[in-house]
Amino acid sequence: MDYEIFDLGDVTLQSGVTLPNAFLAYKTYGRLNEEKDNVIVYPTAFGDQHVQNEWLIGSGMALDPQNYFIIVPNLLGNGLSSSPSNTPPPFDRANFPHVTIYDNVRFQHRLVTEKFGIKKIALVVGWSMGGIQAFQWGASYPDMVERIAPFNGLAKTWPQTYVVLDGVKAPLMAAVGYDSSKLNQLTSADMRAVGRVYAGWGVSHAFYKEELYRTLGFESLEAFLTGVWEDSFMKMDPHNVLAMLWTGQHADISDNPAYNGNIGMALSSIKALACIMPGSTDLFCTADDNEYEASLIPNATFSPIKSIWGHFAGRGIHSPDNTFIDDNLKRLLTLRTDH
Template sequence: MSGEDVFMDEVQPSYFKIREFQFDSGEKIRDAPVEYRTTVKPSSEDMDNAVIYIHGWSGDCSSVRRIAALTGPGGALEDFPIISISSLGSPGSASPSTTSMGKDFPEYTILDMVNFQRQFLNERFGIRRVKGVIGTSMGGFQALQWAVEYPDEMEFLMPLVTSWRVRGINYALFSYMNHLIEEDPELRASRRPERALSLASMLMYLHGLSREYYHGLDNAELESSMMDMGSEGSLMDPYDVIWRNRAAMKHDLSGKLERIRARTLIFGVNQDRYFPPELDVIPMAQLIPGAELVLFDSECGHLGVNEIGKYNELVASFIGGD
C-alpha cells in the first residue's frame, strides 16, 4: 500500500465541538463542529511535535493525501503526528451548510480560519505550539497568516503553491464566481442556484492545470472534464462558496511577512496559472526572512503540488535543520 492508502483507509475523520468560537467581528457561534484527521489515535495525549496540514479552497481534512509521500512510510514527516483539519467555512466543520445557518453564518476572514484551528488544537489536544504548519493554496493563506500573527507558535512553515495576497486573476475569479451565484434568480428565490454553481466550478477547472495539459486533451475529453467539474460544483452550498471567496479576496499580508520567525520552505510550480512564480512565490521568498524556495515543472500546473513527494529528502533535511 502507498502512504496515501494507509492514511486514507486506516484513519477516518473524527469530530469535535468548540464550546464557543468568537469571530474577529465579535460575532459568536456555540458548539462549532470541527472535522479532522490525525495519524495517531484521536485519544492520544502525546501530540508533541505535531505538524498541521491545511487544505486548499475546495478541500477538507482528507486533502492531506496531497502530501502522502511525505507522511507515509519513509516520508520526511513519518515520525511526526499529522493533524489535518477541515477549515472554518468548509463542509464538515463549522460553515453555512454544516450549521444550517446559511446566509446568517457570520462572514469570516483568513485570521478567523487560523484562530478556529488554534482554538481547536488547544481545546482538543492542549496544543499551543506546533512543530510546523503546511498549507496548500488557500491553506497557504492560513499558514502564512498564522506565522505572521503568532510567530512563536511554530518551528517551521511550508507554504505550497500560494501567495501572501490575492490580486489579479485570482481576485477576478473569486469575484466573478460570486457574481454568478449571487445574481442568479434561483438564489434570490431562496433555491439552490445549481446552474451558477456548476458554471463557477467549470471556471475554476479552466485555470487549475497548465496550458500544456489542456492542449493535450482532445475536445471531447475537455468537454467531458468540464461537465464533470460542473456536476460536482452544482452540489456545493452557495453560501459556503460565497463566504469562502469573500475571505480569500480580503487576503493581504503586505508589509507583514517580515514578522515571520519560523524557518520557511516555499514550493512553487512554474506552470501554476493561479500563482505564477514570478508574481507570487519568488517575491514572497524575498520578503520572508531567510526563506528557501523550490520551483519545479509540472504539466499539472497548480495541482502539481501533488508531486511534492519527489522532494522528500530535501524536506527531511529542512525539517532536521541540516
C-alpha cells in the same frame, strides 16, 4: 464519521459577529509523543476536506504517521467544520457570517493548545488556501511554529487573484440575477457553471495544449470539463462555496491587529524556516507573487514546482510534482531551527 469535532463554543469573529456553537472538524494521524514536539498542522484548502489531504500522508513520506502527529483541521465553510450548510438559523446558508483566514488559524490554535496541550509545531504545511493558513500560522504564532511550507498558496490575495475568485463567484450571482436577497434559492445545479469558469484557471495553458487530461482517462476535452470540473463543483454546496470564496478573496496575513495591513511587517515577522513552493505555471497564485513574499521572510527558500499542471501541481495528482513536494518537506524537516 472518520473525523472528530472540537467545540469552540460561541466565538466572536474578526467581523465582530458572534457565531454560536461553532466547531472545528479535524482528523489526526499518528501519535503525539511525550515531548509533544512531533506536531505537523496541515489545514485544508478551498472546497477540500481532510480526505483530500491524505495523498501527502503515509509511511516513508515526509508526513509519516509513524514519526509525526499530523493534525488536519477543516476550513470553516467546507461542510464539516461550522459552515452555511450545517449551521442552524439565523446563520444558515446565505446568512452565514464572514470568516477570515485569521479566524480559522485562531480557532486551530485553540484546538492545538486546548485539546492537545501543544506548545511547539514542527511544521505547518498546506496547498492553496491551506498555504495561506500556513503563512498565517507563521505570522500569528512566530515563536510556536518552527517551519512552514505553503505550496500553490499566497500570503495575501493579490488583486489578480481576487479578480479570478470573483469570476468564480459570478455564475452564482448571475443565477439569482445579482440579487443577494435571493441567494438562498441557489442549488448544486447552479454550481455547474462555476466548474466551467474554474477550469480555465486550475491547470495551465500547456496542460490543455498537450491534452494531459488523457493521462487522467478522459478521451476528450469536453469529457474532462464535464467529468472533473463540473462534477467536482456540483458536489459542493453553493452557500459553502460562497463562504469559502469570501474567505479566499479577503485573505491577507497582515489584516489583523498585530500588523494592521502591513504585509511586509507580517512576512518579516515569520521566524519559521520556510519553504515556499509555487507552481511554475500557476495562473492565479503566481510564482512571481510567491517570490516577492519569500524575499521578505528572513529564513525562506523559494522552490518552484516546475510543472505544467498549473495550480493543480499541488493537488496530489501528478507523481513527479508529488515527489518534488515530498522531497522538499523531507529536507525542511531535517533542518535545525533556532527558536
